[in-house]
Amino acid sequence: MVLGDRGRLVLPAAVREQLGLEAGAKLSLVVEDDGTIRLRSLRAIVDAGLGMFAHLGEPGVSMVDELIRERREEAAREDAER
Numbered sequence: 001m002v003l004g005d006r007g008r009l010v011l012p013a014a015v016r017e018q019l020g021l022e023a024g025a026k027l028s029l030v031v032e033d034d035g036t037i038r039l040r041s042l043r044a045i046v047d048a049g050l051g052m053f054a055h056l057g058e059p060g061v062s063m064v065d066e067l068i069r070e071r072r073e074e075a076a077r078e079d080a081e082r
Helices: 011-021 042-052 064-080
Strands: 027-029 039-041
Touching: 027 042, 039 042
Parallel strands: none
Antiparallel strands: 027 039
């Protein structure tokens, strides 16, 4: 690859295709301490983050639904105490 005017790099079509990148895709560029450049798609970063919490829930159970259920139970207890 060649650095173009105004500091632009063009990713070859084969690389864009392999990574599933299309025009307008959001990317993160990080320069490591050793000078290595790491380029990741925002989608890959989000997907990796989602996987960090997968072990916390039960398969097939929505954590959002569980939170709502727990909050409703808590509210009902508070109402009963009044």
